[in-house]
Amino acid sequence: MQHILSLLIFFPLAAALFILIFFRKGKSSMWAAFIASVIEFIISIPLMANFDKNEAGMQFVEKAWWIKSIGVQYFLGVDGISILMIFLTTLLTMIAILGSFTYIQKRQKEFYIAMLVLETGMIGTFLALDFFLFYIFWEAMLIPMYLIIGVWGGKRRVYAAVKFFIYTLAGSVLMMLAIIALYYTHGQITGNYTFDILKITEQYGMYGKGFQMIVFAVFFLGFAIKVPMFPVHTWLPDAHVEAPTAGSVILAGVLLKMGTYGMLRFCLPMTPYAAIKLMPAVAVLSVIAIIYGALVAMVQKDIKKLVAYSSVSHMGFVTLGIYALNQAGIEGGILQMFNHGIITGALFLLIGLIYERTHTREIADYGGIAASVPVYATIFLIFTMASIGLPSMGAFIGEFLVLVGAFAAFSDWAILAAIGVIFSAVYMLWMFQRVLYQSLNKRWENLADMNLREVIYIFPLLIIVFWVGMYPETFQSYMHASVAKLVEHMNTVAVAMQ
Amino acid sequence: MQNFMMNLQSIFPEVLMTIFGLILVVLDVMTKKEKKSMVGYFGIAFLLITALLTNPQVGGKYLGFNNMLMWDNFSYVFFVIFALAYTLTTLGSVEYLKDKGILKGEFYTLMFFSILGMMFMVSAFDLTIFYVGLETMAIAMYILAGFNKNEMRSSEAGVKYFIIGAFSSAMLLFGMTYVYGATGTLNYLQISEVLKSGLVADNMTVKIGLILMLTGFAFKISAVPFHMWAPDVYQGAPTPAAGFMTVAPKAAAFAALIRFVYIALEPASGLWVPLFSILAVLTMTYGNLVALAQTNVKRMLAYSAISHAGYMMIGLVAMNPEGYRAIALYSLIYVFMNIGAFTLLGILKNKGMVEDERLESFAGLAKKNPLYALAMLIFMFSLAGIPPLAGFIGKFQIFMAAMKADMIWLAVIGALNSALACYYYMRVTIYMYFNEPEYEVEATVGRSAFITSFIGVVMVLFVGFFPSAFINFVRHLLV
Numbered sequence: 001m002q003h004i005l006s007l008l009i010f011f012p013l014a015a016a017l018f019i020l021i022f023f024r025k026g027k028s029s030m031w032a033a034f035i036a037s038v039i040e041f042i043i044s045i046p047l048m049a050n051f052d053k054n055e056a057g058m059q060f061v062e063k064a065w066w067i068k069s070i071g072v073q074y075f076l077g078v079d080g081i082s083i084l085m086i087f088l089t090t091l092l093t094m095i096a097i098l099g100s101f102t103y104i105q106k107r108q109k110e111f112y113i114a115m116l117v118l119e120t121g122m123i124g125t126f127l128a129l130d131f132f133l134f135y136i137f138w139e140a141m142l143i144p145m146y147l148i149i150g151v152w153g154g155k156r157r158v159y160a161a162v163k164f165f166i167y168t169l170a171g172s173v174l175m176m177l178a179i180i181a182l183y184y185t186h187g188q189i190t191g192n193y194t195f196d197i198l199k200i201t202e203q204y205g206m207y208g209k210g211f212q213m214i215v216f217a218v219f220f221l222g223f224a225i226k227v228p229m230f231p232v233h234t235w236l237p238d239a240h241v242e243a244p245t246a247g248s249v250i251l252a253g254v255l256l257k258m259g260t261y262g263m264l265r266f267c268l269p270m271t272p273y274a275a276i277k278l279m280p281a282v283a284v285l286s287v288i289a290i291i292y293g294a295l296v297a298m299v300q301k302d303i304k305k306l307v308a309y310s311s312v313s314h315m316g317f318v319t320l321g322i323y324a325l326n327q328a329g330i331e332g333g334i335l336q337m338f339n340h341g342i343i344t345g346a347l348f349l350l351i352g353l354i355y356e357r358t359h360t361r362e363i364a365d366y367g368g369i370a371a372s373v374p375v376y377a378t379i380f381l382i383f384t385m386a387s388i389g390l391p392s393m394g395a396f397i398g399e400f401l402v403l404v405g406a407f408a409a410f411s412d413w414a415i416l417a418a419i420g421v422i423f424s425a426v427y428m429l430w431m432f433q434r435v436l437y438q439s440l441n442k443r444w445e446n447l448a449d450m451n452l453r454e455v456i457y458i459f460p461l462l463i464i465v466f467w468v469g470m471y472p473e474t475f476q477s478y479m480h481a482s483v484a485k486l487v488e489h490m491n492t493v494a495v496a497m498q
Numbered sequence: 499m500q501n502f503m504m505n506l507q508s509i510f511p512e513v514l515m516t517i518f519g520l521i522l523v524v525l526d527v528m529t530k531k532e533k534k535s536m537v538g539y540f541g542i543a544f545l546l547i548t549a550l551l552t553n554p555q556v557g558g559k560y561l562g563f564n565n566m567l568m569w570d571n572f573s574y575v576f577f578v579i580f581a582l583a584y585t586l587t588t589l590g591s592v593e594y595l596k597d598k599g600i601l602k603g604e605f606y607t608l609m610f611f612s613i614l615g616m617m618f619m620v621s622a623f624d625l626t627i628f629y630v631g632l633e634t635m636a637i638a639m640y641i642l643a644g645f646n647k648n649e650m651r652s653s654e655a656g657v658k659y660f661i662i663g664a665f666s667s668a669m670l671l672f673g674m675t676y677v678y679g680a681t682g683t684l685n686y687l688q689i690s691e692v693l694k695s696g697l698v699a700d701n702m703t704v705k706i707g708l709i710l711m712l713t714g715f716a717f718k719i720s721a722v723p724f725h726m727w728a729p730d731v732y733q734g735a736p737t738p739a740a741g742f743m744t745v746a747p748k749a750a751a752f753a754a755l756i757r758f759v760y761i762a763l764e765p766a767s768g769l770w771v772p773l774f775s776i777l778a779v780l781t782m783t784y785g786n787l788v789a790l791a792q793t794n795v796k797r798m799l800a801y802s803a804i805s806h807a808g809y810m811m812i813g814l815v816a817m818n819p820e821g822y823r824a825i826a827l828y829s830l831i832y833v834f835m836n837i838g839a840f841t842l843l844g845i846l847k848n849k850g851m852v853e854d855e856r857l858e859s860f861a862g863l864a865k866k867n868p869l870y871a872l873a874m875l876i877f878m879f880s881l882a883g884i885p886p887l888a889g890f891i892g893k894f895q896i897f898m899a900a901m902k903a904d905m906i907w908l909a910v911i912g913a914l915n916s917a918l919a920c921y922y923y924m925r926v927t928i929y930m931y932f933n934e935p936e937y938e939v940e941a942t943v944g945r946s947a948f949i950t951s952f953i954g955v956v957m958v959l960f961v962g963f964f965p966s967a968f969i970n971f972v973r974h975l976l977v
Contacts (some may be wrong), residue, residue, distance in 0.1 A: 067966045069973050070898070107865075132894075136885040143879060146924075150932045151864075158932045162924060169884075169920055173913040176894070180901040180909075 004047055005060050005076040008086065009124045011040055012093075016116035019109065026108030030101060033112030037094040040119065044090040051083055053477050056485035058129065058198070066133070071183075071194040075130040080482030081264050081334060082126045084475060085257055088341045089126065091460065092253040093119045096246035098457040099349050103245050103356055104152055111152055115246060118144040122254050126261060131179045131195040135172070138258070142168055145247070145255065153242040160235075160242035167235040171225035178218040182270070185211065201270045204493075209273055216274030219267050220282075226259030229319060230289040233312045240308035241361075245352025248304065252311050253345035257337045260318045264330070268322070269486060272493035275325070282323040283406070283413045289316030291416065294423035298430070302361050306431055307347050310387065313420060314340045314395075320417055321402035325490045329405020330483045331476055336398030338475060339386075339468060343395060346383045346461040350376070353454050357447055363431060368440030372447040377436050379450070379458055384432045386465045388425045394468035508562030508569045511552040511577065512621070515614045518544035522610055526603030535595075535946075538588035538606040545581040545613075552577070556974045565687055566624040572975050573621045575826050576753045580613045582833045583746040590841035590950030591738030593942075598736065600646050608645075609742060612638035616750035620757065625674050625684040628754055632670075632718075636663050639747055643735040655734025662717065662727040670714025676707025686762040693765040705769065712770055715758075718751040719807050721777045722784040729788075732800035740796070741840030744803040749829035752810055756822045759814070760977045767817060774815045775908060782808030782915040789922045796843060796855040798922055799836070802881060805919060806832060812912050813896045816903040819976060824895035826972040831880075831892040831961055838954025839877040842870065845947045860926055862935030870941045871930040873951045880958045882923040883916045888961035891968070 015036035023029040052059060058077030066074040078086065097115055104111045121141030128134035142165055150161035182200050187193035189206045207215070225232045236256075240248050268275050293313030300306040318340070321333030354369075354376065355361055370377035386393040399421060406414035450458075468475055522544065526537050553574060554560065560569040588606060595601040611634065618631025640663060644656020678684055680703040681692040693704070713724065720728040732740045763770055785805030792798035810828055813821040843855060864871035880887035893916060900909040943951075961968050 067969055069966070069969050110868075136890075139885045139890070143884060147931060150928065158928055161932070162921065162928070165924065166917065166921060170914070170917045173917045174910065177897060177901065177906070177909050177913050180894075180898050181906070183898075184901060 001046070001050060001060070003062060004043065005062055005078060005127050008040065008043055008047070008090075009076070009120055009127060011043065012036060012116040012119040012123075015040075016113045016120075019116070020113055023109060029109040029112050030097075030104075033116055034094070034097050034101075036116060037090070037097045037119070041090040041094045044086055047078070048083065048087060048478075051078070051478065053080075054481055056080070056481040061129075066130075071187075071192075071196075072132040073130045073194070073196060074133060075196060076127045076133075077129045078127060080479040081486075082261065083478050084334065084338045085126045085254070085261055086123060088257070088338055089119065089122045089254050092249055092341060092345050093122075095345070095349070095457045095460065096249040096253075098453065099249065099352065100244065100246040101453065103352060107151065111148070111244075111246075114144040114147050115250075118148070118250065122250075122258075125258055129197045131183070131197055131200070133195075134197070135176060135179060139169070139172060141255070145251070148247040148250075149239055149243045152244040153247065155242070156238065157242045160238040163235045164239040167225055167232070171222035171232075174218045175222035178215045181211075182215060197265070201266075204270055204272055207271065207273075212271040212274040213277070216267055216271040216278065219262065219271070220278075223259040223262040223267065224285075226262070227256055227315050227319060228259070228312065229285050229316070230292055230312065233289070233293075236312060237305050237308045240311070240348075241302060241304045245348055245355075248348040248352070249345045252308075252348060253341035256311060256315055257341060260315070260322060260333065260337055263319070263322055264334070264486070268325070269489055272490055273497065275323070276490065276494050276497060279323045279325060280410060283320055283410050286316045286320035286323065287413045287416045287420075289313065290320070290420035291423065294420050294427060298423070298427040300427075301363055303351050303363055303431065303435065304348070304361050306363075306427060307344060307351065310424065310427065311340070311344055313424060314344070314387075316420070317399055317402045317417065320406050320413070321398075324402070324405035324409035325487065325494075326405050326408055327483055327487050328401050329409065330487060331479055332398050332401025332403075332405055334479050334483070335468070335472060335476060336395070336402055339394035339398045339465075342461050342464050342468075343383055343386045346458060346465075347387065349458060349461075350380050350383065353450065358444065363434050366435040366441060366444070367438045368436070369444045369447055370436040371440050372444055373449045375449050375455070379455075379462065380436065381432065382462065383465070384428050386469075388428050389421055392466065392469045394465045394472075396469060397472045398468075504560060505562035507560040508567045508621070511548060511569055511573075512614060512617055514548050514551065515544075515610075515617065518548065519607065519610050519614060522603075522607050526607060529603065532601075534601045534603045534606075535588075535592045537603040538592075541606050541610045542585050542588055544610075545584060549578060549581055561623065565685055566622070566627055567618075568621050568623050570976070572753070572757070572822075572826075572977055573617065575972055575975060576620045576749060576829070577613075577617055579749050579826070579829050579833055580616050580746045582830070583742055583749075583837060584609050584613060586833065586837040586841070586950050586953065587738050587742040589953075590741075590837065590844070590947050591736075592946040593944040594736070594738055594844040594947075598646055599648070600736065605642070605645060605739075608638040608642055612642070613746070616746060619750050619754040622754065622757070623686045623761070625677075625686075628758070629667075629671065629674070632754070633667065635747060635750060636667065639663075639743060642739040643731050643743065645739055646736045651734040652736060653734075655731045658727055658734075659731045666714045666717030666724070669710055669717070673707045673710030673712075673714060676703050676710065678707075680704040680707060686758060689762040690764055693763070704766075708763065708766065708769060709773075712773060715751065715755050716777060719748055719755065719811070720781075720804050721774075721807060721811065722780040722804065725781070725785075725804050728804055729797055729800040732803060733794070733797045737796065737840055737844035740800075741837040741844075744800070744840070745829070745833050745836050748803070748807060749832075752807075752814070752825055752829065756814065756825065757977055760817075760822065771815050771817060774811055775905070778808050778811035778815060778908065779911050780808075781805065781811060782912060786915050786919045786922075789919070792922065793857050794855050795857055795860070795926060798857075798926075799839060799843070802919065802922070803836070805915065806836075806881075808915070809893060809896055809912055812900050812905070812908055815908070816899040816905060818899060818903055820895070820899040820902055822977060823972045823975050824892070824899045826975055827895050827968060828892035830968060830972070831888040831958075834954045834957040834961075835877050835880040835887075835889055838951050838958070839874065839881065841947050841950045841954070842874050842877070842941075845943060846941050857925060857929050858936050860929040861933040862930070863941060864931040866935065867941045867943070870943055873955050874930060875927050876955050876958055878923040878926050880962075882920045884920070886959075886962040888958040888965075891961055891965045895969070
């Protein structure tokens with residue numbers, strides 16, 4: 001158990017290297033990658049099981065010098081905020097790989113290597129507790145994702161890949177400077193020059209107001225691009241639409257969460273003054289994202305694009321909850337991150353598998369296919385409902401908690417956000433109706449229903465959606481202690497400010 | 499007697515290099531025509547011996563000949579950089595030179611003697627010594643640029659480099675005379691004392707002299723707007739020579755400049771820091787913007803070399819030891835990634851034409867030659883400064899130095915520039931990975947090119963994952 005986090009990070013990378021060197025054929029490397037991702041998922045289970053839910057701080061900590069001369073450590077740890085993200089990453093990667101078996105036809109070996117390298121980057125980002133290490137993982141992730149979109153994507157893949165890359169990079173280079181500024185400021189205050197995130201966070205009280213504002217703004221911009229928040233969301237529809245199914249699943253399921261995770265880990269605790277001051281502004285941006293995302297989703301002609309814009313809307317709920325800065329809001333936000341990963345991941349998988357059969361994503365090309373693919377229609381309906389936030393399913397709990405939290409913090413905006421829920425019903429149901437109901441388009445009379453493999457990879461997601469909806473405590477119990485600590489931290493600062 | 503020992507120790511590396519260089523000339527005469535690469539390999543061995551024998555250890559300082567020549571850790575680290583550049587260029591150029599029919603011993607002896615010149619430049623504590631070193635290096639470089647005399651481009655590069663080089667050297671020399679006229683000395687330490695004493699603080703002569711000198715330096719490090727020779731020269735020169743020229747002479751010019759401004763001009767920092775800050779911004783931005791528009795990869799790399807000089811200048815104006823240590827580290831890393839990229843570029847063949855550097859010729863290479871494409875991808879992303887590759891470590895150190903000096907605006911411009919630069923490096927990967935091959939291009943990776951690019955890739959990855967070794971190598975540097 002001592003090095004389980006390192007194992008989690010480096011196992012996929014080792015597997016990728018193994019495949020690179022020892023496998024020649026696409027088919028065998030596909031299976032090898034799948035087995036590796038299953039093992040990776042299995043490794044994450046004892047992590048979940050042995051996680052002490054009453055401990056608010058970091059657990060399974062690993063610490064060693066990396067670049068001693070400038071105070072960089074190899075420092076890993078997991079707490080209530082990141083543990084669900086780890087679970088989500090290992091689960092979705094496994095499912096995305098299984099979901100690509102027939103979708104990816106060219107250069108299979110390279111694809112699965114890229115997926116595994118990507119997994120290393122994602123897990124590393126969630127576990128790193130040293131700024132330098134965090135930044136390395138955060139950026140390193142871009143290269144495999146760039147290749148996944150660019151090589152295996154749709155028609156405008158090159159444009160989408162480059163846009164994705166440049167957008168994210170532009171946000172994060174400034175973040176690098178903010179990190180260096182924190183390093184020197186912290187060093188000057190304490191005499192200890194380190195990139196240790198926890199130590200730098202501890203000294204939050206010593207950072208001047210102006211400095212906090214600037215650091216917050218820079219970090220926020222970097223993370224907001226990743227989330228993505230209005231108005232820096234424009235890379236997302238392109239990237240989502242052009243990416244292959246597995247790419248979209250990982251992008252929506254995990255990569256977007258890194259933005260909100262970063263806000264929880266850095267923006268709030270490290271620069272609490274700025275976070276409290278700017279909380280209303282962020283709430284406004286979140287509500288704009290909720291409403292705007294929903295409205296734009298409504299008029300989309302492409303199913304994948306519709307789901308992409310719905311992500312903008314749903315992630316707006318997450319940021320709204322986080323910046324409510326109370327227990328319900330933040331817990332709702334984290335839960336919603338998890339839910340969105342599961343539900344949107346499933347939707348992209350479902351869209352991907354029908355696309356494999358029909359080679360179109362235009363809503364207008366479909367119609368009435370429920371008649372020829374009943375199993376598919378049922379599962380699609382469940383996830384549509386889940387996305388809307390129907391009670392008994394995951395998203396309902398998340399959105400409800402977010403709204404409870406938001407109402408306590410800024411009631412006016414919470415009301416507007418609630419309207420967004422209605423919009424989501426409009427665009428999802430309307431899309432569902434146009435694709436699966438209405439009169440059957442003759443082209444799709446002999447459409448094949450889901451096969452066993454496809455049912456297998458959707459099934460775990462189905463269970464989790466209901467599990468979260470029926471008994472969210474299983475998942476929420478992980479975060480109680482850590483979120484309580486964060487909220488208390490924010491409250492102390494808020495009281496001190498008055 | 500002690501004085502004599504000190505003098506000897508300060509000049510020992512250069513003496514050793516001269517002897518080895520002369521042996522190399524003799525060896526060149528003795529080897530058969532088709533085996534000329536042996537000369538290069540001997541050069542590598544000589545450099546290795548010199549490097550092993552002359553390590554001054556941490557804190558060792560040998561200042562000889564009336565404070566004119568210094569052999570210390572700083573000189574040594576830069577010597578290692580030159581030696582590595584020579585080694586990689588030599589290993590990677592064999593096939594290229596054979597193909598072009600210019601496999602001659604002079605190629606190696608010229609590079610070898612240029613390193614001797616560079617060593618004098620870096621070790622100089624006196625403007626005369628510096629100038630002699632500079633010319634030794636520069637003359638070797640002019641010949642190298644025009645080494646492929648069968649090709650118009652190469653000859654043009656040689657002549658252009660020579661004219662502009664002579665012009666900038668003259669400017670430097672002219673500035674030196676002014677400085678000498680005002681301060682009465684050419685020694686760095688004494689210039690610093692005179693400037694500090696305030697006797698000539700407002701002296702127009704000194705100012706003109708310094709500005710002329712700094713302009714001369716700006717030519718040598720290809721800072722915008724004194725860069726116009728660089729793209730043509732780098733593009734026209736034989737590819738391996740271009741790889742060497744973007745790395746070693748630039749590192750030498752930077753090292754000499756560091757010595758000069760940090761020691762001699764330290765009291766006059768009010769004059770040169772703003773000047774070089776502006777030049778740094780111009781160099782980065784202009785280099786990147788123009789590189790964006792290139793369709794020829796070699797020319798693109800030439801402009802990228804200009805923008806990299808801009809990043810290094812940030813370390814220069816930071817005015818702290820972290821700054822020049824970052825420059826040393828950056829140069830060291832730059833050796834691996836840039837020579838690696840140039841080596842790969844040199845072996846790209848298109849239906850009989852020996853080299854083809856157009857972007858289109860990279861199309862679909864990932865399919866035809868996955869290893870070549872992967873290596874190129876790693877070099878490109880390393881040049882762009884994407885972690886976890888070595889280029890990022892270099893940039894990070896530069897930005898740390900700037901932030902420490904409170905030059906936040908400069909760091910911001912640098913960081914935004916590195917995001918901008920990413921696009922043109924990515925374009926190469928776009929063609930390699932995302933596009934279908936347009937016409938027949940081959941990348942025959944011969945043994946020597948393979949070894950060089952392999953070393954490059956391994957080092958780029960190694961420095962990215964374990965930067966400690968390299969950072970420790972430069973962290974005790976003091977001018």
